[in-house]
Amino acid sequence: MDESMLAAIHxxxxxxxxxxxxxxxxxxxxxxxxxxxxxxKGMQHEYxxxxxEPCEACGIVAAQSLGEPGTQMTMRTFxxxxxxxxxxxxxxxxxxxxxxxxxxxxxxxxxxxxxPEYSVDRDKAREVSWQIEAAxxxxxxxxxxxxxxxxxxxxxxxxxxxxxxxxxxxxxxxxPQKIRDRRHYRDFESEGNAADGTxxxxxxxxxxxxxxxLADHVRxxxxxxxxxxxxxxxxxxxGEYILYTEGSNLKDVFEVEGVDTTRTRTNNINEIxxxxxxxxxxNAIIDEMKSTLGExxxxxxxxxxxxxxxxxxMDGEVKQIGRHGIAGEKESVLSRxxxxxxxxxxxxxxxxxxxxxxxxxxxxxxxxxxxQLGTGDIRLIAKPLNQEN
Amino acid sequence: MSTKxxxxxxxxxxxxxxxxxxxxxxxxxxxxxxxxxxPRIYSDDPAAKAIGAKIGDVIKIVRxxxxxxxxxxxxxxxxxxxx
Numbered sequence: 364m365d366e367s368m369l370a371a372i373h374x375x376x377x378x379x380x381x382x383x384x385x386x387x388x389x390x391x392x393x394x395x396x397x398x399x400x401x402x403x404k405g406m407q408h409e410y411x412x413x414x415x416e417p418c419e420a421c422g423i424v425a426a427q428s429l430g431e432p433g434t435q436m437t438m439r440t441f442x443x444x445x446x447x448x449x450x451x452x453x454x455x456x457x458x459x460x461x462x463x464x465x466x467x468x469x470x471x472x473x474x475x476x477x478x479p480e481y482s483v484d485r486d487k488a489r490e491v492s493w494q495i496e497a498a499x500x501x502x503x504x505x506x507x508x509x510x511x512x513x514x515x516x517x518x519x520x521x522x523x524x525x526x527x528x529x530x531x532x533x534x535x536x537x538x539p540q541k542i543r544d545r546r547h548y549r550d551f552e553s554e555g556n557a558a559d560g561t562x563x564x565x566x567x568x569x570x571x572x573x574x575x576x577l578a579d580h581v582r583x584x585x586x587x588x589x590x591x592x593x594x595x596x597x598x599x600x601x602g603e604y605i606l607y608t609e610g611s612n613l614k615d616v617f618e619v620e621g622v623d624t625t626r627t628r629t630n631n632i633n634e635i636x637x638x639x640x641x642x643x644x645x646n647a648i649i650d651e652m653k654s655t656l657g658e659x660x661x662x663x664x665x666x667x668x669x670x671x672x673x674x675x676x677m678d679g680e681v682k683q684i685g686r687h688g689i690a691g692e693k694e695s696v697l698s699r700x701x702x703x704x705x706x707x708x709x710x711x712x713x714x715x716x717x718x719x720x721x722x723x724x725x726x727x728x729x730x731x732x733x734x735q736l737g738t739g740d741i742r743l744i745a746k747p748l749n750q751e752n
Numbered sequence: 753m754s755t756k757x758x759x760x761x762x763x764x765x766x767x768x769x770x771x772x773x774x775x776x777x778x779x780x781x782x783x784x785x786x787x788x789x790x791p792r793i794y795s796d797d798p799a800a801k802a803i804g805a806k807i808g809d810v811i812k813i814v815r816x817x818x819x820x821x822x823x824x825x826x827x828x829x830x831x832x833x834x835x
Contacts, residue, residue, distance in 0.1 A: 379821030617757045624757045628764065635764070640799030641827075642813055643764040649818075650764075665818045679794040679830060 368399050375403065377410055418740045420724070422674075425667035432661040433458065449596055449607050451630070457655045461648060464675065464683035466633050471611035473592070476626040477604060488597050488604035491621040493527045495608065496595040497588040500538055500581060503527075504560070508578045513569045515578045519560035527587060531560045534586045538562060541584050548580050589615045613638045636681050644681050648672040695719050697726035759798045767814040768803050771826075776810045779826060793827035805829045 368389070372382050385406060394402070415421055436455040452460065452470045460468050475495070481487045500506070504519040517538070524531050539553040539562070550567040564581055566573040594609040608616075611629040616622055617638075629635060630651060636644035649665065649672045656663050674689055675682050682688035690702045696712040696719045721727055724734045733739035759765055771779070780787065787810070793800050795807045805811055809829045817823035 378817075378819075378823075380817075380819070381821075383821060625761045626763055638798060639759055639762055639765050640797045641793055642766050642768070642799055642815070643762065646764045646766070646815075669818070673791075677791045679792040679797065679827075679832070 368394065371399075371403065375407065377406060381406070381410060418736055420736050421670060423724070425670045428667045429663055429671070432656065432663055435661065436659050449594070449609055453655060453658055458652065461632065461651055461655070462671070462675075462684045464633065464681045464688065468630055468632075470609075471591075471629065471631045473606075473608040473611045473613070473616065473627065473629045475606035475608065475616060476623040477606070478621055478623050481621040482603035482605075482623075485597070485599075485604060487621070488606065490528055491619060492595040492597055492606050493529075493587065494619045494621075495588055495592055495606065495616060497585045497590050497592055497610075498527070499583045500534070500586050501583070503534060503586065506578065506582055508574065510571070510574070513565065513574055515564040515574070515581050517562040517564070517581060519562070521560060524560075529587050532557055535560070535562055537586050538581070538584055539564070541586065542580050545590065546580050546584060548577070551577050589619075592616070632681060636676075641676050641679055641681070645672045645676040648675060648681070693723070695721075695723050695726045697721075697729050698723050701725050701729065759802045765799055766816060768799050768805075769812045769814070770803055770805055771810045771812050775812075779810070787828055790826050790828040792830045794832040795829050796832055800829055807831050 369386065372385055375382065377385075385402075389402075433455065436458070449472060450470055451457075451472055452468065456469070475491075476482070477488055477491060481491055500517065503523050504517060507516045507518075509516055519531055519534055521531060524534065535555040535557065539551075542551070543549050550573065551564050552567065553562055553564045555562045564577055566577045589612050591612040592608045592610040596607045598605055598607060611631045611634060613627070613629050613631070613634050616627060617624050628647070632644055632647050632651065635647045649668050652668045652671070653663075653665060671684070675684065682692075684690065686699075686703045691699060693699050696708060696717050700708040700712075719726055721730060721732065722735070724736060727734045760768065776787075790810065793805075793811060795801075795805065800811060803811070807829055811827045811829060813825040813827060815823045815825055
């Protein structure tokens with residue numbers, strides 16, 4: 364194989380992968396110009412043969428290719444994904460969740476990769492995890508509800524602060540502020556003593572109910588980490604430490620030092636579309652569906668999944684498959700009515716004086732006409748063999 | 753800190769490029785379509801914002817396809833409709 368052949372391969376109208384495979388196959392082999400021309404012609408022919416033809420019902424094929432294996436999936440598989448007891452929804456419920464484009468998955472989780480200097484050192488990985496995992500105030504020391512003096516006392520332990528790499532003053536400042544902002548509880552006053560690390564909270568109305576309510580807020584206010592991320596597990600995988608989380612907040616995690624912002628991902632597709640854009644969401648849908656099916660030992664050709672992901676992401680935001688998304692935005696009235704809430708669609712169409720031009724498959728099946736697919740797509744005109752003119 | 757995060761560097765975000773007017777004309781005549789028939793992307797999409805695309809532009813997206821290796825795709829930049 365020489366340079367001109369290589370150039371000819373690169374110039375050909377073939378997919379990149381096919382070209383790469385061809386180059387790999389021909390590498391180091393003696394090919395004459397005639398043989399090469401024959402190979403290229405054969406390739407071109409084979410490629411055109413494998414392409415989807417116009418008017419092929421690829422949508423229906425995709426729907427059935429995914430629907431049939433779907434019936435074989437175990438209905439409810441909640442399962443500890445092998446990873447340090449973090450619970451992830453899998454199987455059919457997860458597949459439905461992806462296609463319904465829910466705002467938030469039932470078990471949001473993130474896979475956080477770390478930058479090289481953090482990913483090899485367990486202690487450093489742990490430090491990053493402390494910046495991420497939501498830590499309530501009671502983990503930092505003792506909280507005493509003093510009923511005689513009607514107040515809640517918090518004694519922060521310095522060792523815990525040192526271990527978790529957070530300054531005591533930071534906690535003292537953040538705790539009352541976050542009770543007000545995040546937990547929307549304002550009927551209290553607080554006073555901090557930086558020297559011994561005590562904060563004293565007093566309710567405005569001196570009743571026991573308010574006191575206990577305040578104590579509850581003080582115990583559970585998040586002073587370190589990201590509020591949505593309830594738990595972080597550090598695991599070593601393939602020579603580097605990776606953080607798995609329960610709860611997801613892509614935006615805030617990206618701002619933590621040591622997080623690799625090019626590989627970190629979440630299973631919340633809606634969040635991906637907001638932070639990384641619609642194309643990333645499309646990739647996420649493909650990856651999530653493929654791995655959900657693969658987990659159950661079902662292999663569906665990725666082309667079907669890609670078609671579904673393309674449809675869902677076509678309009679710039681992630682649309683669900685059902686009647687509030689793709690099926691509900693179809694042009695034809697009859698086609699929409701054929702899918703869920705029939706009467707409403709027919710009534711609305713009648714009120715709006717809609718018409719149906721009977722272009723699609725569903726509506727032509729309903730009215731009993733040939734559909735525009737395969738042999739129904741072409742019109743034949745017979746010409747008698749022994750015709751005069 | 754936090755300034756180093758770049759949407760386009762993420763492994764899930766494919767390559768986005770703004771197209772010139774002549775490229776758009778060629779694309780539309782090649783497939784014999786109008787601009788409205790292209791898939792859409794909102795103008796406030798993080799990836800569209802990162803390359804500075806404005807409403808009316810067309811973005812060429814070179815995806816890493818699992819079947820073809822690389823695959824070209826095009827999106828028309830539109831305004832996000834008000835709910």
